[in-house]
Every structure is written in structure tokens, then in C-alpha cells.
Amino acid sequence: MLEIILQHWNPLSKILIILxxxxxxxxxVLSKSLKSYILDNWNYFKNKPYIIPFSGFINKNPNMTEMESTIHNFVNILWLTVKKILLLIMKPFYPFFNLIVKIIDHIKGILDNFRVQFKIMRNFLLKMIENIYKRLHDSVTAITYFFLKLREGLKKQIGLFKMLSWTVAHSYYFMYSLVKGPIGTFGKFGEKWGLAASVFTLGAPGAGTWYSSVCFDPTTKIVLKRGVIELQAVHIGDILLNNSIVLSVLTFxxxxxxxxxxxxxxxxxxxxHVVIENNTPIRIKQSAYSKPxxxxxxxxxxxxxxxxxxHIDNIIFHDYLDTHNVPINHQIHSIVENHLNNTPFALSETIRDNDLLWGFSKDTIIEYKNSFMSLKDIKIGDVCLGSRVTGIINISKNSITHYEYRCNNGLKIYVSGNQLVLEKGTWLRISQSKYSKKIDTLNSDYISFVTDTHLVDINNTLFRDFIETNNIEVITKINQIVDENI
Incomplete structure (x- = not known):
């Protein structure tokens, strides 16, 4: 047999090679078909033990090498195995979780019922509030309409009051004009009648205001060293043509x-106002050149x-004070103090400053409309200092004796010595107060005010305004003293 194979070796070799x-x-061919089959059923084969070692070579991840793909597949298989184990472990807890879910669903149902009920209540309250708002709106509209009508009525009353006031004023002018005519005695009676009529119409303050205004038209021209300007443009420190220095500018x-x-x-x-006429000081209303x-x-x-x-147009007028005589001014101060304190008149022997003017440092800070402002920023018409401001007096610091004064709230302000202040129910001058301390100098100028109440409230402390009083008897007495000494 062996001999036969050896004899036919060559043909067998060929057959073997072909085989x-x-x-x-x-x-x-089979491997490609097998690979295609495996890929088509990859979810089935990827966890097979005989595939796992070759998984990276069979189904390679484009972003990984064959070995990395194999490891990645192996890790996924392990995770799936662990997941199944965890699911098996957690299975006993599923009933508990389902119970919790059912409880939550039950609570949600209860809350939904509450929400429905609250929605009904909310809609009811909304409707009720809407009705209340409509009624309030209608009420406010009615009140607004009432106040508008009231305002119109007040406007008419004010117009009537002004007409009556002008009637009284013209009555005064008419009666006063009789003084210029033949019936002088009756004219004097007319002046008193006009004053009485003003008291009847405006009250005592009306008469007081009548007799306390010693002023010019703001547009009156006056000659200064720096030129001709209107009186309303004059500043403290300006020098008049006769070398008089302006100590104060008063606006009312x-x-x-x-x-x-x-x-x-x-x-x-x-x-x-007092004017020098024929070398004699007289009141403007007494002059033959005056026309009301x-x-x-x-x-x-x-x-x-x-x-x-x-000096205005070669006419010499006295200034606002009428007289600069210090003893007379001390006497006037005493009259005012005794009137305010309701005491018999007697010239006070208390040491006084010789200042002719009084007021407060312009830099004094006050509370105003929930904020703070300086006294120098106050304007006529402002409602502050406890009253409505009807006059502003700017005063040179060089005409003032300076004092530091402690107010009722403990704060300190700078004020002039002759300023009136209320302490324990008594009106006295700052120079007479135990809460004041005289100081040598102050950088700021001074300012004073006229108010509709003649009171100035600074730091919970009451001061008198620049007029101090509008009592007709006091003003008449002061005018008599001044007229006798000018």
C-alpha cells in the first residue's frame, strides 16, 4: 500500500493542495457569513463566552481599537449582570414603593379637592373685593367731586373777600383823602374808621400788617457805587451813592x-415810610406830595x-428801622417783650446787645419734608419752620453779635443776641439766656423770616420772627415813640 502511495505522491499532493x-x-466564505450573522444578532452573541474574547475583532467600535472594544463589551456585559442582580435585590422593595406612590396620589387627590374649594373661595373673595373697590371708587369719586365743588366755592369766597378787602382799602383811601381837603378833622376820623374796618375784616393781624410794612416797590431804581439797579437786586454789602453800606435787604x-x-x-x-421833607422827617401818608x-x-x-x-432820586428816606437810636430800640424791645409775656411795661435793666437786627446763621440746617435743608435755601411761600414764610430778611454778619445757642433737642445753632426765644413759657433775648454763649466771629451771614404766625420753629425751639408781633396797640405805641424821636 505504501508503495502505491509513494508511486502516486505527486497526484496526491496536488489533490491535498487543492483540498x-x-x-x-x-x-x-463561511467566516464572512458567520460574522455577518453574528453582527445581525449581536445582542444575542455579544455576551456568549466564546464570543467575548473576540468581540472587539468581530464588532469593532470605530473610535476604539480591537482590544479596547473587547474590554468595553466585557464591561457592558458585567454592568448588565450587576443590573440584573440589583433588580433582583430591589424586587422586594417594589410593593413599598408602589404603596408610597399610591399614598402620594391619594394626597394629590385631596390637595386637588382643596384647590377646587379654594378656587371657589378665591373667586368669591375676588368678587367681594371687586365690589368693595367699586364702592370705594364711587365714594372717592363723590368725595373728589365734593371737594372740587368746595374749592370752587372757596374761590368765589376768596374773590368776595378780596373785593371786600379792596373795598375796605378804598374806604381807607377815601377817608384819608379827606385829610388833604378842607374837612381835616373828619379825615382823621376816616383814617381811624378805615383802620377799624380792616380790623373787622382781617382781624388784628390785618391791621398789624397794615402798619408794619415800610417798603418800596421792588422795581424802584436806586444808584449804587456799582451802577443803577432795582431795589430787588441790591445785596448786603452794597454801597449807596451817599456811601451808606447796606446791612440788610428785606423782602415781604x-x-x-x-x-x-x-x-x-x-x-x-x-x-x-419816613421821608426827609424840608429837613423834617414825616410819614409818606402825611406828605402833600403823596398820592394813594x-x-x-x-x-x-x-x-x-x-x-x-x-437816597433815591435825590430824596432821602429813612431805612426800614426808622431810627438807629440804641436806647429807643431797647425801649421798643422791652415793649414787645412785656406784651408777649403779658407783663406791665417797664424798661428791662437786663444787659442787652446793641444790635439793630436779629436772625439766624444762614448755614443753619433744619428738617424739611423728610429731608434737610439750609435756612438760606428757604423761599417766600415755603411752608416750613412751623409756619408759612411771608418775608425774608438777609442780614450782614458785621451787624450782628454772634451767639451759640443750645436748642431744646440738644443741637446747637448760631443766632444773634437780640433774637427772641421762648424758654419755659417766657420770651427773652438770646443774650439773656443761660443756654447761649457769646462767640467772637462767624463766617456766614445771617437770615431772618416773617411768617404768618410770627413764630419760627427750629430744632423744637420756638423763636419769634422778624416782626415779632402784629398787635395794633403795641405797634401804635412803638410808632408814637419813633415819631417823637426822629
Whole structure:
């Protein structure tokens, strides 16, 4: 047999080679088909033990190498195994979780029921509030309409009051004009009647305001060293043509007052102002050159100078104070103090400052409308300092004796020595107060005010305004003293 094989070796070799080639081709074809089959059923084969070592070579991840793909597949198989184990472990807890879910669903149902009920209540309350709002709106509308009607009524009353006031004023002018005529005695009676009528119409403050305004039209021209300007543009420190230095500029609002104004040689000035006529000081209203006029402006202006004189168009007027005589001014201060304190008149022997003016440092800070402001920022018409401001007086610091004063709230302010302050129910001068301390100098100028109540409230402390009082008897007494000594 062996001999036969050896004799036919060559043909057998060929057959063997051909057989190997066929087997190889068949293996390649089968392997591709097998690989395709495995890939088509990869989810089934990927966790087979005989596939796991070759998984990376069979189904390679494009972003990994064959070995990394094999490891990745092995890790996934392990995770699936662990997951199944965990699911098996957690299975006993499923009933508990389902119970919790059912409880939550039950609570949710209860809350939904509450929400439905609350929605009904909410809609009810909304409707009720809407009705209340409509009623309030209707009420406010009615109240607004009422106040509008009331305002219109007040406007008419104010118009009537103004007409009555002008009637009284013209009555005064009419009666006063009789003084210029043949019936002088009756004219004097007419002046008193006009004053009484003003008291009847405006009360005592009306008469007081009438007699306390010693001023000019703000547009009156005056000659200064720096040129010709209007009185309302004069500043403290300005020098007049006669070398008089302006110590104070006073501006008053007379919108609600009756101030007899006259045309004196083409100068508009109040009747109580003093003028030098034929070397004799007289009141404007007593001059033959004076003509009463209807004054429609709301403001008047005056000055205080170091000489007590104001030169306008070669006419010499006294300044606002009428007299700079210190003893007379001390006497006037005592009269005012005794009137305010309701004590018999007797010239106080208390040491006084010789200042002719009084007020507060312009830099004094006060509370105003939930904020703070300086006194120098206050304007006429502002409602502050506890009252409505009707006049502003700017004063040179060089005409003031300076004091530091401790107010009722403990704060300190700088104020002049002759300023009136209320302490324990008594009106006295700052220089007489135990809470004041005299100081040598102060950088800021001073300011004072006229208010509709003649009171100034600073730091819970009451001061008098610049006018101090509008009592007709006091003003008449003061005018008599001044007239006897000018």
C-alpha cells in the first residue's frame, strides 16, 4: 500500500493542495457569513463566552481599537449582570414603593379637592373685593367731586373777600383823602374808621400788617457805587451813592395784606415810610406830595443801612428801622417783650446787645419734608419752620453779635443776641439766656423770616420772627415813640 502511495505522491499532493485551497475558500466564505450573522444578532452573541474574547475583532467600535472594544463589551456585559442582580435585590422593595406612590396620589387627590374649594373661595373673595373697590371708587369719586365743588366755592369766597378787602382799602383811601381837603378833622376820623374796618375784616393781624410794612416797590431804581439797579437786586454789602453800606435787604409778600401804597414824586412807597421833607422827617401818608394808588404787586422791598438813610432820586428816606437810636430800640424791645409775656411795661435793666437786627446763621440746617435743608435755601411761600414764610430778611454778619445757642433737642445753632426765644413759657433775648454763649466771629451771614404766625420753629425751639408781633396797640405805641424821636 505504501508503495502505491509513494508511486502516486505527486497526484496526491496536488489533490491535498487543492483540498486545502477549497477548505480555505470555504472557511473565508463561511467566516464572512458567520460574522455577518453574528453582527445581525449581536445582542444575542455579544455576551456568549466564546464570543467575548473576540468581540472587539468581530464588532469593532470605530473610535476604539480591537482590544479596547473587547474590554468595553466585557464591561457592558458585567454592568448588565450587576443590573440584573440589583433588580433582583430591589424586587422586594417594589410593593413599598408602589404603596408610597399610591399614598402620594391619594394626597394629590385631596390637595386637588382643596384647590377646587379654594378656587371657589378665591373667586368669591375676588368678587367681594371687586365690589368693595367699586364702592370705594364711587365714594372717592363723590368725595373728589365734593371737594372740587368746595374749592370752587372757596374761590368765589376768596374773590368776595378780596373785593371786600379792596373795598375796605378804598374806604381807607377815601377817608384819608379827606385829610388833604378842607374837612381835616373828619379825615382823621376816616383814617381811624378805615383802620377799624380792616380790623373787622382781617382781624388784628390785618391791621398789624397794615402798619408794619415800610417798603418800596421792588422795581424802584436806586444808584449804587456799582451802577443803577432795582431795589430787588441790591445785596448786603452794597454801597449807596451817599456811601451808606447796606446791612440788610428785606423782602415781604403782601398778597394777603392791605398795605397803603403811595406815589411820592414818582416813587412807589408805603404810607408809613419816613421821608426827609424840608429837613423834617414825616410819614409818606402825611406828605402833600403823596398820592394813594392801587398797588397790584405781591411783594415790597426795603433796606437797612449803616447810616439809617436811603437816597433815591435825590430824596432821602429813612431805612426800614426808622431810627438807629440804641436806647429807643431797647425801649421798643422791652415793649414787645412785656406784651408777649403779658407783663406791665417797664424798661428791662437786663444787659442787652446793641444790635439793630436779629436772625439766624444762614448755614443753619433744619428738617424739611423728610429731608434737610439750609435756612438760606428757604423761599417766600415755603411752608416750613412751623409756619408759612411771608418775608425774608438777609442780614450782614458785621451787624450782628454772634451767639451759640443750645436748642431744646440738644443741637446747637448760631443766632444773634437780640433774637427772641421762648424758654419755659417766657420770651427773652438770646443774650439773656443761660443756654447761649457769646462767640467772637462767624463766617456766614445771617437770615431772618416773617411768617404768618410770627413764630419760627427750629430744632423744637420756638423763636419769634422778624416782626415779632402784629398787635395794633403795641405797634401804635412803638410808632408814637419813633415819631417823637426822629
Amino acid at each position: 486545502i485551497i477549497l477548505i480555505t475558500i470555504l472557511g473565508v 409778600n403782601i398778597e394777603t395784606s392791605i398795605v397803603p401804597m403811595f406815589n411820592y414824586k414818582n416813587i412807589i412807597v408805603s404810607g408809613d 394808588i392801587l398797588y397790584n404787586k405781591n411783594e415790597v422791598v426795603c433796606l437797612v443801612t449803616n447810616t439809617g438813610l436811603i
